[in-house]
Amino acid sequence: MRQLGLVLVAVAFLASCGIRPTGVIPGLQAPSGPVENPSPSIFWVADGQVVPTSRVQGSLTGRDVVALLAQGPSNAELQRGLTTEVPFDAAPATVDRVASGLDVTVSTDVSLLSPNAVRQIVCTLLAVQAVGTVNLRGGGHSLEARKCA
Structure with a gap:
């Protein structure tokens, strides 16, 4: 037992050789903000319902989402x-980050989009980047503060 104690003391002594204490080393700010999902669900329509599907996609931008769905x-x-119920002429789109989430302007009148098309766009965008709500605009109309439901 005594030998074990001596071995532990020797190991502790040797492990601490040459290491000097230092003060706090300053660094940069920690990353903040929403994290993009590297493999988000893509929302398609099956039997009249919007459903998430997995697709090996890589990183998507908001603009890519609308083009992909269209x-x-x-x-x-x-x-x-x-x-899909997202019309082909919905793309191209612009997607801007705002305090409440995303402002999305599509190339078609949003008042003519089916409820499923709206859900496809909103749910896929929020799967890529969970940021709150989506405001859809296009054709002089807007659909505000949409969530994936």
Whole structure:
């Protein structure tokens, strides 16, 4: 038992050799703000309902989201019965970060979008970056403070 104690003291002594105490080392600010999801769900329509699907996509911007939804599902997704209600002329779009979330301006009149198309855009944007709400604008109309529901 005594040998074990001596070994522990020797190890502690040797482990501390040459290490001098230092003060606090200043650094940069910690990252803040919303984190982008590297593999977000893409929301398509199946049997009249908006459903999340996984797709290996990589990083998406808000502009990419609207273009992707307007383009429609891949052939494999089409075979699984997935579709889109986002019209092709909704893209291009602009997406700006604001205090309450995102301001999105699409290239079509938002008052003509189906409820499913609105949900597809809002839910996919919020899957990419969870930031609060989405304000959709286009064609002189707006749909304010939308959440994924």
